[in-house]
Structure formats: structure tokens, C-alpha cells
Amino acid sequence: MKQLKLSNQLCFPVYALSRLVTSHYQPFLGELDLTYPQYLVMLLLWEHRTMTVKALGQALMLDSGTLTPLLKRLEAKKLIKRTRSTEDERVVNIQLTTAGTALKEQAAGIPQQMQQSLGLSQEEVRGLKNLIEPILHRHDKED
Amino acid sequence: MKQLKLSNQLCFPVYALSRLVTSHYQPFLGELDLTYPQYLVMLLLWEHRTMTVKALGQALMLDSGTLTPLLKRLEAKKLIKRTRSTEDERVVNIQLTTAGTALKEQAAGIPQQMQQSLGLSQEEVRGLKNLIEPILHRHDKED
DNA sequence: TAAAATTAAATTGTGTGCAATTTAAAACCA
DNA sequence: TGGTTTTAAATTGCACACAATTTAATTTTA
Numbered sequence: 001m002k003q004l005k006l007s008n009q010l011c012f013p014v015y016a017l018s019r020l021v022t023s024h025y026q027p028f029l030g031e032l033d034l035t036y037p038q039y040l041v042m043l044l045l046w047e048h049r050t051m052t053v054k055a056l057g058q059a060l061m062l063d064s065g066t067l068t069p070l071l072k073r074l075e076a077k078k079l080i081k082r083t084r085s086t087e088d089e090r091v092v093n094i095q096l097t098t099a100g101t102a103l104k105e106q107a108a109g110i111p112q113q114m115q116q117s118l119g120l121s122q123e124e125v126r127g128l129k130n131l132i133e134p135i136l137h138r139h140d141k142e143d
Numbered sequence: 144m145k146q147l148k149l150s151n152q153l154c155f156p157v158y159a160l161s162r163l164v165t166s167h168y169q170p171f172l173g174e175l176d177l178t179y180p181q182y183l184v185m186l187l188l189w190e191h192r193t194m195t196v197k198a199l200g201q202a203l204m205l206d207s208g209t210l211t212p213l214l215k216r217l218e219a220k221k222l223i224k225r226t227r228s229t230e231d232e233r234v235v236n237i238q239l240t241t242a243g244t245a246l247k248e249q250a251a252g253i254p255q256q257m258q259q260s261l262g263l264s265q266e267e268v269r270g271l272k273n274l275i276e277p278i279l280h281r282h283d284k285e286d
Numbered sequence: 287t288a289a290a291a292t293t294a295a296a297t298t299g300t301g302t303g304c305a306a307t308t309t310a311a312a313a314c315c316a
Numbered sequence: 317t318g319g320t321t322t323t324a325a326a327t328t329g330c331a332c333a334c335a336a337t338t339t340a341a342t343t344t345t346a
Binding site: 004006015017021036046107110119120125128131139 | 154254257262
């Protein structure tokens with residue numbers, strides 16, 4: 001049954017690559033005392049300054065079951081503040097603290113260093129993005 | 144700082160795709176009462192019948208910290224047997240039970256159904272595999 | 287407008303991943 | 317050979333992911 005050989009599955013390379021990439025972030029993120037998903041949240045906040053939990057969840061395809069405890073940990077590190085919106089008390093706004101904003105400087109070199117660490121060529125990066133992003137967008141509405 | 148925009152990171156599409164793919168397995172794997180990593184172990188065992196924990200770990204890039212509890216769950220479901228080798232008592236051999244072998248029939252249709260569920264073309268699947276696998280092999284020795 | 291439906295987070299519980307340590311066995315070697 | 321090193325799993329502890337449920341607030345609608 002050829003189809004059930006691991007080497008014939010697409011799923012496995014994608015899964016393995018994801019973990020490989022994440023593991024290469026570790027040395028760099030460790031210096032900032034961030035995990036990889038925490039770094040993704042910080043990337044969004046550095047870009048937008050303030051976001052709701054829902055907006056973070058949509059951008060990262062994560063639900064509150066993952067985000068709530070993660071955000072509480074970022075708050076405990078004093079990188080963000082969580083405040084319930086006054087116009088709509090269901091909503092929680094996430095905003096950067098001064099320390100959270102400052103961390104951006106320390107993170108500036110990471111994307112560059114990562115590409116080196118993974119040994120990827122420009123073509124590979126572009127090729128992967130060009131293949132993957134259309135697939136993700138095709139499935140955007142699913143969340 | 145353009146480099147720190149989420150949309151300019153390679154890491155995120157890879158991470159998001161991996162979770163998207165895994166989530167699409169869920170309805171199919173749920174019928175077999177398997178999680179996605181458990182399914183990967185079963186794929187290897189269907190192919191090789193018997194493997195050591197170490198060999199499983201090398202093939203899947205997972206360590207005993209992940210595999211030991213996972214394998215205990217598969218054993219609790221009576222799909223595999225875990226027996227310590229007599230020649231080398233450090234080694235644990237994992238072998239399929241009759242039920243574990245039988246499950247292969249039920250899994251036969253999954254790869255086909257998955258590609259449909261994800262709406263991927265042959266070109267996309269081939270393109271992704273061709274891009275990802277060389278990257279993984281380049282980093283094989285790292286584990 | 288009051289009840290029903292929807293929405294945003296939080297909570298609960300299970301199963302990974304993975305770093306770090308521990309345990310026990312086997313291999314090495316001075 | 318006896319002590320050191322290496323190796324294979326297991327264990328411990330922490331942080332995701334995610335399904336399912338709960339809670340509280342807002343919208344919808346009958």
C-alpha cells in the first residue's frame with residue numbers, strides 16, 4: 001500500500017519543517033526570553049501597537065484557549081497589558097508596554113539570522129512563500 | 144522595520160500550514176481514534192512492522208520525551224506492544240498487534256481524502272515536497 | 287422590550303513537543 | 317578488569333494547540 005508510506009505523505013515534511021524552523025528560532029528567542037508563539041504575538045503588536053485577542057487569534061489562527069494563557073505569560077513578563085474594553089466588555093485589548101516596545105530593537109536582527117541559521121536561499125524562501133500562502137488564503141474563512 | 148512584519152516572515156506560513164494540514168486530518172483520524180502524531184507512528188509501523196523507539200524517533204524527529212507517553216497511549220489502545228529487548232536491555236521494541244495491523248485497512252483511504260480535503264493540486268503537492276525535503280535532509284544530522 | 291441567539295474570552299482537559307535530568311545497561315579503555 | 321563514557325528510555329516540568337464547555341456581554345428578533 002504505497003499511499004501509506006511515510007515518505008509518500010505530504011503531511012510529514014510540512015510537520016517536520018515547521019518544527020525544524022521553530023527549533024532554529026530557539027537560541028535567538030531564548031535571549032529575549034520568548035517562545036516562538038510569543039514571538040509571533042510580539043511581531044503583530046510591534047506592527048499594530050494594540051490588538052484585541054480576537055484579532056490576534058484571526059491573524060495567527062489561534063483560539064483563546066491558546067492565547068489567553070500565552071498572553072497572561074507575556075503580561076507577567078511585563079511586555080504587554082491586558083485591559084477589558086469599556087465600550088464592549090467582552091473584548092480584551094492587548095497593548096505593548098514600554099518594555100514590550102523596547103524589545104523590538106533586540107529582535108531586529110532575528111529574521112536575518114534565522115535565514116542564515118536554516119541555510120535557505122532566497123529562491124527557497126520565495127518558493128515556499130509562493131506555494132504556501134495561496135493555500136492558507138484559500139482556507140482563511142475556515143476559522 | 145519591514146523585516147519584523149509578520150507577513151514578511153517565512154516562519155509563519157510554514158507554522159500555519161502545518162497546523163492547517165493537521166486540523167484537516169482530524170475528522171478522518173478521529174474515526175480511527177488516533178491523533179496526528181499517533182498516525183505517523185502507525186504509518187511507520189505499518190511499513191516496518193517492528194521498530195525501536197530510537198528508530199521511530201529518528202524517522203519522526205521526536206525524542207523519547209514525546210514518544211514514550213505517546214507509545215504508552217497506543218499500547219493502552221492495544222494497537223502496539225512495547226517489549227524491552229533481551230539482547231540490549233536499553234532498547235524497547237515496538238510491534239504492531241493484530242488490531243494495530245488491521246487498522247491499516249481503515250486508514251487506506253486517508254491520503255486520498257486528505258488531498259481532497261485540503262484542495263491541493265498535484266503540482267502543489269509535488270512542489271512543496273520538492274522544496275521541503277532537501278531542506279530537511281540538509282538538517283538531518285542535527286538530531 | 288424581553289427572550290433567544292450570537293459573540294468574545296476564559297476555563298477545563300487531553301495530547302503533544304522539547305529541554306533537562308535520571309536511570310540503567312552496554313561499550314570503551316587505561 | 318574496573319572505572320569512565322556513551323547510549324536508550326523514562327521522567328519531570330513547562331508551554332503550546334485545540335476541542336468542548338462556561339461565563340458574561342451584546343445583538344437580534346419575535
